[in-house]
Amino acid sequence: MKKYILLAFAILFVGIYLFPLYWMYVTGLKAGSEIFRFPPTFWPQTLHFNVVDIWVRLRMDRFLTNSLIIALGATAIIVAVGTGCAYALARVRSIWMDVALFATLMMQVLPSSLMITPIFVSFNMVGLLEYPRLAVVLAQAAKLLPLYIVLCRTAFMQVPRELEEAALVDGNSRMGAFFQIAVPLARNGILVTSVLVFLQSFGEYVYSRSLIGERALQPATVGLQSFMGPNTSDWSGVMTYSAIYVTPILIVFVLLQRRIVSGLTAGALK
Amino acid sequence: MTSMAQIELEHVDKHYGQFHALKDINLTIPKGSFVALVGPSGCGKSTLLRSLAGLESISGGTMKIAGERMNGVPPRRRDVAMVFQSYALYPHMTVRENLTYSMRLNRRPKEECEKAAKDVAAITGLDELLDRYPRQLSGGQRQRVAMGRAIIRDPKAFLFDEPLSNLDAALRVHMRKEIRSLHDRLRATSVYVTHDQVEAMTMADHVVVLRDGIIEQQGAPLELYDHPANRFVAGFIGSPAMNFIDAAVSETGDAIVLEGLDAVLPIDRRLQPGRQVKAGLRPEHLRLGAPENSSIRLEIAVVEFTGAASYLSSATDPELTIFHAGRVEVKSGEVVGVSIAPELVHLFDPVTEERILAQSGSE
Numbered sequence: 293m294k295k296y297i298l299l300a301f302a303i304l305f306v307g308i309y310l311f312p313l314y315w316m317y318v319t320g321l322k323a324g325s326e327i328f329r330f331p332p333t334f335w336p337q338t339l340h341f342n343v344v345d346i347w348v349r350l351r352m353d354r355f356l357t358n359s360l361i362i363a364l365g366a367t368a369i370i371v372a373v374g375t376g377c378a379y380a381l382a383r384v385r386s387i388w389m390d391v392a393l394f395a396t397l398m399m400q401v402l403p404s405s406l407m408i409t410p411i412f413v414s415f416n417m418v419g420l421l422e423y424p425r426l427a428v429v430l431a432q433a434a435k436l437l438p439l440y441i442v443l444c445r446t447a448f449m450q451v452p453r454e455l456e457e458a459a460l461v462d463g464n465s466r467m468g469a470f471f472q473i474a475v476p477l478a479r480n481g482i483l484v485t486s487v488l489v490f491l492q493s494f495g496e497y498v499y500s501r502s503l504i505g506e507r508a509l510q511p512a513t514v515g516l517q518s519f520m521g522p523n524t525s526d527w528s529g530v531m532t533y534s535a536i537y538v539t540p541i542l543i544v545f546v547l548l549q550r551r552i553v554s555g556l557t558a559g560a561l562k
Numbered sequence: 563m564t565s566m567a568q569i570e571l572e573h574v575d576k577h578y579g580q581f582h583a584l585k586d587i588n589l590t591i592p593k594g595s596f597v598a599l600v601g602p603s604g605c606g607k608s609t610l611l612r613s614l615a616g617l618e619s620i621s622g623g624t625m626k627i628a629g630e631r632m633n634g635v636p637p638r639r640r641d642v643a644m645v646f647q648s649y650a651l652y653p654h655m656t657v658r659e660n661l662t663y664s665m666r667l668n669r670r671p672k673e674e675c676e677k678a679a680k681d682v683a684a685i686t687g688l689d690e691l692l693d694r695y696p697r698q699l700s701g702g703q704r705q706r707v708a709m710g711r712a713i714i715r716d717p718k719a720f721l722f723d724e725p726l727s728n729l730d731a732a733l734r735v736h737m738r739k740e741i742r743s744l745h746d747r748l749r750a751t752s753v754y755v756t757h758d759q760v761e762a763m764t765m766a767d768h769v770v771v772l773r774d775g776i777i778e779q780q781g782a783p784l785e786l787y788d789h790p791a792n793r794f795v796a797g798f799i800g801s802p803a804m805n806f807i808d809a810a811v812s813e814t815g816d817a818i819v820l821e822g823l824d825a826v827l828p829i830d831r832r833l834q835p836g837r838q839v840k841a842g843l844r845p846e847h848l849r850l851g852a853p854e855n856s857s858i859r860l861e862i863a864v865v866e867f868t869g870a871a872s873y874l875s876s877a878t879d880p881e882l883t884i885f886h887a888g889r890v891e892v893k894s895g896e897v898v899g900v901s902i903a904p905e906l907v908h909l910f911d912p913v914t915e916e917r918i919l920a921q922s923g924s925e
Binding site: 460461 | 615616617636637638640642643644646647648650651652653654663664667668711715721
């Protein structure tokens with residue numbers, strides 16, 4: 293009995309969390325007048341597909357390409373730099389490593405909206421604003437790197453040190469043991485964290501809004517914002533835009549769910 | 563077995579910051595021999611083994627493997643194989659891939675790897691399991707893969723780091739014999755770390771007892787049992803552990819008076835009368851007899867039977883343990899007589915804890 297009550301609560305809360313998502317899709321499918329009807333309809337009476345129209349009219353291909361460039365760029369830098377860093381923090385035990393870890397965690401608490409002013413000034417001085425998307429990639433990489441390092445560090449800590457030592461004795465170098473033993477065994481952590489970083493960067497707003505002035509270089513988040521304002525009437529269009537933008541993210545999440553296979557390291561020890 | 567030294571350690575020291583883990587270790591391991599490093603936890607035996615593998619660097623001294631100086635040489639250039647306590651099998655590789663990992667690192671041809679994997683699998687009894695992953699194996703099978711991974715290398719030395727401590731008792735005894743018979747077949751130089759003195763005694767040709775980073779004694783297993791160099795080795799080797807009793811040499815110099823037991827034991831050497839000593843009596847050397855014609859009379863507190871043998875503990879202070887093969891008709895509270903052959907009485911200096919030799923130097 294208790295099980296069913298808990299289940300009912302779980303469903304209720306999931307419903308509350310997912311309601312905005314549902315409302316986004318439903319509103320995107322409604323025609324203009326039905327959106328403002330009261331009481332609202334929970335399922336559109338006339339389906340109104342305007343995906344292609346919105347895609348073409350709002351130049352979504354351009355926005356999404358920019359979003360992808362920014363997200364992939366930031367993720368690539370973070371994975372390249374952060375993986376080794378996380379490994380070192382997981383393996384070397386010393387007071388300086390604790391200091392480094394603390395400093396890393398400190399960087400994470402600074403919000404983008406606070407950091408953007410010094411970033412803007414310094415990027416302007418070195419001329420990075422000439423390449424605004426690169427500037428956003430760098431700023432975003434710096435922001436998410438600590439998160440990546442901290443999460444990957446735990447993944448590496450779960451890889452027994454003996455496995456690398458065995459590889460060393462078997463004839464591998466430190467570097468080889470890292471790439472052939474540590475990385476493959478921490479790959480779930482690395483993969484999940486990378487996707488997380490990618491999705492975060494895909495939805496990045498503050499840096500893009502501040503550093504990218506040219507409309508053709510702006511990502512989808514900034515583009516969407518420019519269609520919204522006090523006089524917005526095309527809610528169907530906005531919601532369709534959002535749906536197009538969010539759906540790939542949701543699909544990635546569902547796929548990611550399947551990749552989290554636990555117990556990969558089971559059987560290594562004992 | 564040739565007498566050529568395969569591993570030579572000269573004045574090896576190891577510091578971890580302030581901690582002095584290994585102190586002036588001198589050890590020569592002949593080619594083809596099986597050496598056990600044994601001692602309580604924290605004695606430095608694992609550190610010594612890891613230093614041999616190159617996983618730890620030594621702070622001082624010289625380390626040679628097959629005549630080559632190994633100080634500062636990375637593990638991959640030492641040509642030694644190690645079996646870890648936790649086995650350390652690569653979980654993302656099959657048994658075949660685990661076995662051939664070192665060969666694949668050396669870019670050996672595929673057919674050669676496959677043949678070697680088959681051969682080693684036959685030796686270790688893994689024929690049917692080559693395509694399994696470590697997580698699909700039992701503890702004993704994993705142990706065999708770990709062994710196989712070492713055997714396939716045909717290394718200059720095998721290093722074992724407490725390989726049996728994760729197995730249950732029955733399997734441990736079985737693997738003990740298997741490792742030893744494997745060694746007898748392959749005749750590869752082996753260094754075996756264990757905290758279990760029974761393992762060390764049964765498997766090794768040469769036992770090295772370590773404590774606090776110092777070699778307390780080394781020698782053949784029975785040599786350590788018969789002639790322990792000091793009180794620590796005497797207490798460590800043998801099960802159940804040796805009984806230690808404070809005693810004084812009698813006025814005649816050829817017997818000792820056990821304190822607290824009011825007993826006089828003849829000894830086989832002459833010592834200075836009145837000298838304080840620590841007497842060591844092995845439980846299995848104490849013989850039960852009638853109280854009237856035995857040198858020690860004891861009240862028995864506890865009698866334990868294992869079926870094949872009986873363990874008696876005395877109610878005296880100091881407590882004595884007696885090992886009796888077979889069964890005894892003794893109940894707790896009963897007084898029994900105990901005697902021991904003079905040549906089986908071990909004597910140690912109470913201060914230095916060193917073995918006391920006969921003053922005439924006859925021993």
